[in-house]
Amino acid sequence: MNVIGYDPYLSADAAWHISTRITRARTLGDALKSADYVTIHVPKNEETTGLIGSEQMEIMKDGVKLFNYSRGGIVDNAAAIEALDARKIRTYYTDFGENILLNREDVVVTPHIGGSTIEAEANGATQGANTIMTYLETGNILNSVNLPNLQVPFNAPYRVTIIHQNIPNMVGQIATALADAGINIESMSNAARDGVAYTIIDLDNLKNEEDNKLIQRLSKIDAVYRVRVLKK
CATH class of the missing domain: 3.40.50.720 (NAD(P)-binding Rossmann-like Domain)
Incomplete structure (x- = not known):
């Protein structure tokens, strides 16, 4: 065929x-x-x-x-x-x-069974679990219904993920907040879907006691919904 x-x-x-x-x-x-x-x-x-x-x-x-x-x-x-x-x-x-x-x-x-076969249900459960684990461990997003897909190799020691509104100068405000805190950005990626954007920032250095301070600093930016700090 x-x-x-x-x-x-x-x-x-x-x-x-x-x-x-x-x-x-x-x-x-x-x-x-x-x-x-x-x-x-x-x-x-x-x-x-x-x-x-x-x-x-x-x-x-x-x-x-x-x-x-x-x-x-x-x-x-x-x-x-x-x-x-x-x-x-x-x-x-x-x-x-x-x-x-x-x-x-x-x-x-023929009868309509959609995706409700035994195999489809099992594969769907496995895929869903793997997708959630990937997000929790790396911050990467795949197949979300309300967030943009964004997948970046997690090679740096630290990673910051930010969910925020998709409006002008958000990335600039985030970068400025990190610079004011004396934190160097190793890489930054951003994607948007409708009115929501997602930013992944990899850092080469971050002291343990700076985690909460960084989350608080970034969370104070208007239009930021959620901030996470991950350690590889």
Whole structure:
């Protein structure tokens, strides 16, 4: 089987885990027109609702088999029925049933179990535990629902992490506060998501008794939500 995939949001980290046997399409159209089997694997949001409609089905191969096991509404079911009647789509498989899909030999509606398989539940629990441990031990954030992703190798002796509002001059105020305390910054990284920002600062030296003083100093900055000091 030759696999072709399209993901406009593919991160560099995720790309490392993708098999070299998968061909990456540059556009959604390139992927659709080349496939005998089309499977959809996306979350449902404003951008993906109606992602596969009559226009996308028109450029698919004749006799294609279409699978939607992502979310209802990502594939336009009315358009799928028209494509089935025209034999553009040979079979449509989904676990999001609607009345218009029932009692058709060219539509296979299966029970929807989402991610609730034994394997998915176990993997999800393991991933969640590992993500929390990574944050507690290194301050790195991955797959948070309300904070930006930020992963920086923890190579310095000390690390300061700060959650704050995403407004101008926050990084400047933080750097000034550290300079006023006579603390040298070895490296600094910052990322933002909507109205919240996250800053990681690595330090080459910090006396034990300075931990609480530093937390208090940084916490006094307006728009700072949370400060942590980590020791490697």
